[in-house]
Amino acid sequence: MENLETDSKFLKKAMIVNIVGTILKVCGPLLTFVMARVFGAAEFGIFVSAQTLLLTIAHSATLGLDKGLYWYLPKNKLDGRAHYDGIMESFWVSAAIALFCTAVIFVGSFTPYISKEFPWYALSLLFYVGSYVFSTASEGNRRPQNAVFVNSFLTVTLAPATSIALHFLKVPHALPLGLLVGQMAGFVVNFVLLRRQFPDMPLRPHKSVSWMLLRYSLPLGMDEFVSSFMIRSSLWLVMLFLGPEKAGAYGIMVTISNALQTIRVGFTPILTPVVAGMNKERLKTDLKPVYSYCVFMVTFIQLLIGFFIVLFPDLILGIAGKDFVVQPETLGVLLLVHLVAGFGGMSLVVLNGMGKSLYTLILDIVLLGVALASGYVLIPAFGLVGAALSMLCYNIVAIISNNVYLLKMGLQPYSLRLLSQVGWIIALIAFYIALNMQVFTLTLVEKAVVYVAIVAALLAYGLVVKKKMEKDRNAVSAGKSK
Known part of the structure; x- marks a missing residue:
């Protein structure tokens, strides 16, 4: 039976894996910037839009069964089922849907409704869904390092590197073919790693997906489509209102700011199984120290990255080329979005871990309406800044809704120790505004010195708060043992 001490040890180990994964994730965006420079803003903008559409289809094809494994596999032990139950059943269902979608796209390419290039992207669909199922199964089995090193490093570096190489070799369709190579490699490696965890797992199970897993996953599957559409709606609206070049510039800034988002997303497979x-008793006593620790680590790492982005935005955007330096203030709004989501957005992970998948679907349908309405109004008026503000709008609505729901259930998962994190977030945003309004100017050397000083201050602060939170957690454990 899991307890607070066991969960704490797992969280510490997973946190180290997440930090290493964050460092490795830098390689992918850097190669993406190079790829943007090689292919140009317009072609890269089309690539980003096509890839995001493909991701939406791939996530929807799993019917939520991949995310359902986060919740289902930890319960196999509790309910006396085989420890691998649900994995291959979920894969074969997802693979069948992916192949059907691929066939529809290929047939549709002979009509005016689907571009001739998109079927080349669709070749990656099967490998996308396979990687999703196999990697989430590893994460549900408390092996988050597998997905970090494969999905967040191998595929995201191999794909752009292959596309660049194919471009210089004059191979047509270099962008979708590079994506295909990256996803094929990820699929194979994820399966090999999963097989090592479950050597007795039959590849062709003689039963269908359990109703328990399906009932939990279907709302998540529908929500995946809704949330994917919602998250990418700002990019598609930028493409619609402002054109592919602006979409390419916005895509680069989203990629940069996503360095903060990946920290929060990386904790989803860590916190959900925990x-x-x-049970209900442990939720009342153990949720606050576990959740607060995760929120602290997410925002702490985000702050380290955020200050770097704020101090050196020109260097980062310059990697992609001058064509992508458009409304650079957009980057500041995107940073704010992810900092706010990092602090309050993990409340949704708690609700999904408690089995509230239907609530998630209903909420995201509402949020999609907020995203489309705000984007329709803000993007034509404010350009790329409007797209970022649209993201901020629906994130704030989501955070308020989720935390109110938790309070209604009698759960308040935030420790007072986190108030200092709010202060650091405010300081980061104020620092960004001061730099952009030229309240003061810094040379490159001065920026480097300032960043080193900020990192030193953050590390000292982090050690102090971390020790206090561990003391609080030990007090909870000691109180329960009495």
Whole structure:
């Protein structure tokens, strides 16, 4: 039976993996910037839009069964099922849907409704869904390092590197073919790693997906489509209102700011199995120290990255080329979005860990309406800044809704120790505004010195708060043992 001490040890180990994964994730965006420079803003903008559409289809094809494994696998032990139950059943269902979608896209390419290039992207669909199922199964089995090193490093570096190489070799369709190579490699490696965890797992199970897993996953599957559409709606609206070049510039800034988002997303497969393994009594006593620790680590790492982006935006955007330096203030709004989501957005992970997948679907349908309405109004008026403000709008609505729901259930998962994190977030945004309004100017050397000083201050602060949170957690454990 899991307890707070076991969960704490897992969180510490997973946190180290997440930090290493964050460092490795830098390689992918850097190669993406090079790829943008090689292919140009217009072609890269089309690539970003096509890839995001493909991701939406791939996530929808799993019917939510991949994310359902986060919740279902930890319960196999509790309910006396085979420890691999649900994995291959989920894969074969997802693979069948992916192949059907691929066939529809290929047939549709002979009509005026689907571009002739998109079927080349569709070749990656099967490998996308396979990687999703196999990597989430590893994460549900408390092996988050597999997905970090494969999905967040191998595929995201191999794909752009291959596209660049194919471009210089004069191979046509270099962008979608590079994506295909990256996803094929990720699929194979994810399966090999999963097979090592479950050597007795039959490849062709003689039963269908359990109703328990399906009932939990279907709302997540529908929500995946809704949330994917919602997240990418700002990019598609930029493409619609402002054209492919602006979409390419916005795509680069989203890629940069996503360095902060990936920290939060990386904790989803860590926190979900932990919450799923808690009964009602443990939720009342153990949720706050576990959740607060995760929120602290997410925002702490985000702050380290955020200050670097704020101090050196020109260097980062310059990697992609001058064509992508458009409304650079957009980057500041995107940073604010992810900092706010990093602090309050993980409340949704708690709700999904508690089995509230239907609530997630209903909420995201509402949020999609907020995203489309705000984007329709803000993007024509404010350009790329309007797109970022649209993201901020629906994130704030989501955070308020989720935390109110938790309060209604009698759960308040935030420790007072996190108030200092709010202060650091405000300081980062104020620092960004001061730099952009030229309240003061810094040379490159001065920026480097300032960043080193900020990192030193953050590390000292982080050690102090971390020790206090561990003391609080030990007090909870000691109180329960009595």
